[in-house]
Amino acid sequence: MTTTKPGVDAVIIGLGWTGSIMGMELTDAGLDVLALERGEDRTKEDFLYPKPADELKYGVRLSMMQRPRQATVTIRRNQNEMAAPQRHWTTFHPGNGVGGAGAHWTGVLYRATPTELSMKRFADETFEPGFLPDNMNIQDYGVTYEELEPHYDFFEKVAGLSGQAGNVQGALIEGGNPFEGPRQNPFPLPPLPRTLTDTLFTDATRKLGWHPYPYPSANVSEAWTNPYGMQLGPCNFCGYCSNYGCLNYSKASPQTCVLDALKRRDNFSYRTQCEVTRIVKSDDGQTVKGVLYTDGDGNEIFQPARLVILAAFPINSVRLLLLSEVGKPYDPVSNTGVVGRNFTYQLTGSVDMYFKRHRFNPFINAGGSGQVIDDFSPDTFDTARHGFIGGAYIYTTQGPSGAIGGVKVPPGSPSWGSEWKANAKAHYGHHMMLGSTGSNMAYRDVYLDLDPTYRDPNGDPLLRMTYDWKENDLKMTQFMGDRMRDIVGELKPDYHTESIKRVGDHFDPSHYQSTHLTGGAIMGTDPNTSVVNRYLQHWDAHNLFVLGASAFPQNMQHNPTGTVAALTYWSAKHIRERYLENPGPLMSAQG
């Protein structure tokens, strides 16, 4: 039996970064807002020292994450394979509970470059016709860097972004990233102090003629009070960052940056352990009328709402749209339909160097600590010459931080016994990593749909991911591998090992790759090729807004959170300034 609750002005599905931000914006506008969170409540009391300093619980058993038993995804590499479920998380770590991925993220806070938001236009202007493969589905975001800039700027103040600007109002600044888009303001806070790996990387890349700069970090370098009056304290490099809640109020998260301010508001409330199972369509064919959810006691509840904000993790948003039959599912054969289209991921590579002469103390690190070069971004060099479109940033960060995950032994040596033990002891603290984090283009046969076989405990189909690496992106990764080898050549370690994908390799979800799952409910200006318009408003239901990285038409080289947040503020601005006064489509199908 379904119980119907009293209606609200707006219901928000998921209380992570985007849900919290939209909660602030809509309560500011006077709306009565309810957030429904599938996972448990998490407050700063859950992160008090020393609770988070538990590698087994958080780093290995992944206690901050969505439980696969609750809902997982199935994965296959092509349409001929049968997809198999991720029975426990390996390749990515979707967050769960209040704070969502924003509570356990690393704290690397980037903007997109102007080019990355207009990739199709850039490609058309840059490459010869026929250069791009036929099955590549790249598109523009439909929103420009100039339009998003004020929202990036505001979120960076919310998060206390620490680092060094490279381009303030067009003026290039030494020590920052000269390839970034112009920002109206410098970073709110100076960079974090430099580790030994940072200094080695900086020296080596400078010698190579490149432009190293500090990671833009949302682990703050100094005490900070944000525009909501929320506060962050200086990061102490505790080493428990990615996969962990922050024990020091240093990592920007919904908990440290938004939620105590939001919870003070009388027109905001939230319920945890409430899993939304359907968005319910109205009979008018143009709107939705609320959501169905199951509460912690297993009761099914209908929550009427005038505005529905889908603010879940990207793969969960796409699945809920498919289950709710809002929007036409994507069909890869005819290349029609939209929900599930343009699913993309992140192309990563890494090098591990051993230095007998250096002592790194790898447990001393912060998620947002590190040094980076952007010299090989999509528009900073002639990628066509190397046979691809796209780019990557190359970086170092000190680590790995834990003990269970921190042991490294020479390649080919035993993995147990006395020799392993001697190697573990001798090699600990002598490793330095290099990584490349790169763009991923969208392809016609890479997409999300509902799995025909596997179901969740409610009996609903799991989401199925059909994903493989493609030649264009593998060439890009190979190129970045060569650049990392250049750095290895400068640094001259005693030995190094490489994990760099080659053309012909197939997606390997048995190892951690990245949690930057993007696309599947993408934004754009054409309802035939996007799920939401440039304001993140659903084309088929004008009172449904879909936030998050599911909106990315293809993935950029940089980490998604900054753009996810900026798009949320952008969407909120148009809801507040235009939609509330005149509910209806914010743009016509023609653009």
Next chain:
Amino acid sequence: MATLSLFAVQASASAGASSDPDTLARGAYLARAGDCVACHTAPDGKPFAGGLAIESPFGTIYSTNITPDTHAGIGGYTEQEFAAALRQGKRADGANLYPAMPYPSYARLTDEDVHALYVYFMHGVEPVEHQPEQTDLSFPFDQRWGITAWNWLFVDQSTFTPTPSSDAEVNRGRYLVQGLGHCGSCHTPRGLFQQEKALNEEDGSEYLSGANLNGWWAPSLRGQPADEEGAKVSGLAGWSRDDIAEYLATGRNAHSAVGGEMTSVIANSTSHLSEQDLTAIAAYLKTLPAEGSTRGNDSDATGVAKESSTEQTLTRATGLDAGARLYLDNCNACHFASGTGAPRVFPSLVGNSLVNAENPTGLIHTILAGAQLPSTPKNPERLMMPGFAWRLSNQEVAALATFVRAGWGNTGGAVSAEQVKDVRETLNEQPGYSGAPTRYGAKTSAEHATDNQTPSPSKD
């Protein structure tokens, strides 16, 4: 426009439509300034319905219901009767109130403010038909007439008059501090008969000179300078007006963060006051010279002569004694080797009045139970310090507290395990903020469970 109303905020229903809204709002504001809710609300009780148990050696005093309910509350009070209760501690039936009610301070209130408060309590507060437990003291303390003599001796019945030599801002601050704020209740030492030794600055320089409250040091609000020994600063000598106003608005500033009883004062009272009033309070407090000094407190310089060897030892992390090692294992994450923490987030331990207080109860309590900053309109974040009662033994807390009280030029004395034991025994009646970890996936039903693998939670 029709669609706009779709999303319009619902106006909250007002309880008292019969009185003029400006007076009502002012009354509500003044009730905040007086922090009436703090004593007249029981734990989990309705606001102003009374019933908070105040323990005394003579028996338990229960606060009264001051909602406008005619039977259980003060709904039957005339404005004159209300004023008498507020200013003279006289109940409508003529009996004396116990001086747990700060009527010696409220005596200063102007007629206009008493009127606004009356309007608020009659029309702005939800009546609650709840009769709180009656105060039942044993003889001779049940004889309320004895208070008459106390009142005659210690209560100045005159209402506030501005001091001509002060400007309007200072006079406004003086009125708030001495009257509704009743700051002296905690910050002025008490005499033999539990009377505040001074009710205003003319009454004596012990006014607001700091007092010991159940072992916690309520610091001097006067211009107490740093003494010659070094870091020990009491009073507000190192705080600017803005620092004081910020502290009252948010419970935190560049120097310090609130702890103990003041936490609830900031949450329920001062954080709701206007910036103008908070600045006035600050302006007045800065006129108070150090105890025994005639010079004004116009200095903003901190008197901390910080010495660097503590920081060097902690940074080197070698040759540590037990206290220093415990500091690195438990405190350094936020307060750092420098001891100075970070402004507004992690309070500095250097020259900190809680750390340096003669009686270390407050410090020990904070180490054991942790602390939480109040959520305020300006700074909503409930920053928490974890308690370490579950992690540290009495000996360890003593070593740690002794280290902190001697480090960086601090001048607090050594702390004994016995003192820690005494404070630990009081913990069960107060909330704490524990960082005690819980293991991933531990099952409690196993037959051969080994309890020693799991840390005991501190409480609850």
Next chain:
Amino acid sequence: MTDQPNNWQRRTFMRQSFLTIPAISAVASVPLSAWAQDDTPPLSEYYPRFFEPQEWAFILAATDRLIPADDNGPGAIAAHVPVFIDQELAGDYGNASDWYMDGPFLSDLPAEFGYQLPHTPAAVYRLGIKATHVYCQRQYGTSFAALDKAQQITVLEALEAGEIDFNALGVADLPSQSFFAFLLQNTKEGFFADPIYGGNRHMAGWKLLGFPGARANFLEWVDQYDRPYPLGPVSLKGLQNR
């Protein structure tokens, strides 16, 4: 709602206002002593929650081979790794409480698809130890625990290489290398996880590496380049090892 008065402080404050004699204190509560060394009982007094005696004998012997005590310090036995594994298998991990364990199970998929066996970790151990026992009985005529060290290493190497056919020994859907992978991974977890989980006793694993455990603050050490960090570890419970 957000501003419920925090009345305990007011209560104690008012009490003090009237108090002239110190309160009579009750008998002291027993404080935890974190400074003292770990007081967990010796392994010989540990009663396994999950393992049967024969299984327990296997775990003791196998983990001792995987991380032996030697010149580089204590091994898995001194660190109580078997206790860790036992407790993990008796809890949510052993029961795969968080894992997606609905069928069908496609056990012939390439390794890239990750874990696809139909067994919980607890079942992997139960079945794997059973199959290994049958193997040792057939091959050596005795149990794994009774073999000499060199023989034990030979058996473990065979498990790791997938050379022992569990199917032929009566255990289906479990390659020997999968069993070994669990055993090795959990052994290392038990050596390096916080002592709160029963292993890493006296923080032996952390001492091997120079890992400082749950200290979790190093701001002053970020720029102390190429200097070994001098302090021993601290555990979640506050135990120290120099």
